[in-house]
Amino acid sequence: MSDAIQPQPTPTISSDEHPMDDIPVRPLEFDVEALTPEQIVWSRSSPEFSIYINAFGVHVPYFERYLIRSMSTAKKHITDERLRADMSAITGQEAHHAKNFLAFNKKLxxxxxRVAQLDERARVFFTHRAKTDDLKRLVGFTSGYETFTFxxxxxxxxxxEKxxxxxxxxxxxxxxxxxxxxVEHGAVAFEVYKALYGEQEWYRKYMxxxxxxxxxxxxxxxxxxxxxxxGYFKSPGKAIKATWFVAATAGQMVWHCLPTFSRRYHPRRHPLATTKQNAxxxxxxxxxKKGGDVLKIDRDKMSRIISFS
Incomplete structure (x- = not known):
């Protein structure tokens, strides 16, 4: 199974358009209640991806609440009005993310x-750290974590497609x-860290x-x-496939993380953030932005969405 990034249609874009330009808060709420337990493995294209991303999402809502605390605490130390506006936007986006994923975790x-136990472990960890971490740790960990969500x-x-x-x-x-x-807010926590502790590059990389x-x-x-x-571990073939998927996908993440260790790094200039790769x-x-409904996306809906590229 190849996990190489698949090519997407190249969008027609203006020279100054970038996927991190403009960070609106979209108060969307997805109806996960209709999903039955048997539908939890929700991707027929890649059941392993379903499990992978479901697993990733278990602790994410509590990090998102930690991020809100981090940005809210740091904001009083930031004077740049454009960055302050972006900080408000990222906290708004993450609040809606957390709400939706907490609802989905109940379905999981x-x-x-074990999901309830893992959910509680994440809640306790991030609640405690949000209360006890100093500003540098709050901003540094948030920036480090946002490296991977971006x-x-x-x-x-x-x-x-895959x-x-x-x-x-x-x-x-x-x-x-x-x-x-x-992707939209992928540079915000990084820029907050650079504004407050930019001379301490070692700590950013450590985080x-x-x-x-x-x-x-x-x-x-x-x-x-x-x-x-x-039941993946009842079949050697399925066990190998599942293990390979998580290893290969994590490997992709680590590979694409390497540019972030450069002193000249900025998320807006990461190779994956070029507009040509973001159709x-x-x-x-x-x-x-044109008023399209994005609460359900089937094949026909995605075709209509892509027509806007």
Whole structure:
């Protein structure tokens, strides 16, 4: 199975358009209640991706609340009005992300016995750290973690046809929305860190590693539990396929993380953030700006969305 990034249609864009330009808050609410436990593995294109991203999402809402605390605390120390506006936008976006994923996690818990325990572990961890971390740690960890949510956004959208094309329209729409917005605000926490602690590059890079280790720990705990419930470890072939998927996808993430360790790095200049590689992200933003309904995305809807590229 190849996990290379798949080519997407090249959008027609203006010379100054960028996927991180403009960060609107979109108060969307996705109807996950209709999903039955049997539909939790929601992508027929790649069941392993369903499990992978479901597992990743278990602890994400609590990080998003941590981010809100981080940006709210840091904002009083930021004087740049453009960055302050972006900080307000990212907290608004993440608040709506957290609300939707907490609802989805309740559905996951109906199928996976350990999800409630993992959810509670994440809640306790991030609630405690939000109260006890100093400003440097709050901003540094947030910047490190956002490195990977931004990269995940780009990688998942680039692999849309392989991972999401044939899947439940509501959950697909939920993840497309989330990934587009993670790309939109992918530079904000980085810029806040640079504004406050820009001379301490070593700490920014250290926090990338700390965030990576935390993500991997939480992801693998949920992923292998879910694979076990789905019966993947009763078949050597399925077990190998599931293990290969998580290893290859994590490897992609680490590979694309390497540019972030450069002193000259900025998320807007990451190779994956060039507009030529973001047809879905750009088209989705244009589509919703024109009033398009993005709460469910089937094949026909995605074709209409892409027509806006």
């Amino acid at each position: 818990a109906t199928r996976y016995p 990269l995940a956004g780009m990688i998942i959208l680039a692999n849309y 991972w999401l094309q044939d899947s439940d329209p509501t959950i697909k729409a939920l993840w497309v929305w989330h990934q587009v917005e993670e 990338i590693l700390v965030a990576l280790l935390h993500i991997v720990k939480e992801l693998l705990a949920a992923y292998f539990h879910m694979c076990r419930v789905e 879905i992200a750009i088209a989705w933003r244009r589509y919703i």
